[in-house]
Amino acid sequence: MPCLEPNKNLSEQAKIILKLLAEVGKATKQEIAEKSGFDTPLVARKLRELIGKSAAKEQDGVFIITDSGREAAEKLK
DSSP: OOOOOHHHHSOHHHHHHHHHHHHHSEEEHHHHHHHHOOOHHHHHHHHHHHHHTTSEEEETTEEEEOHHHHHHHHHHO
16 A cells, blocks of 8 residues: 555645644544534545545544554654
């Protein structure tokens, strides 16, 4: 699987959510919406984007950053 290049592969909103997940480790969709300032439907779309790129995963309604997601978030700092 190719490496996730956050500056090429992710939308700006997804980058913000990825950085937020890197800080907290895991959060619900609602918590992400509150902390990011984005509305819940946008957060849902961007989480699907991150899951599709293997940067995050969902477990029982909680979104968790993956190792590749953490690596990508480090490149954004």
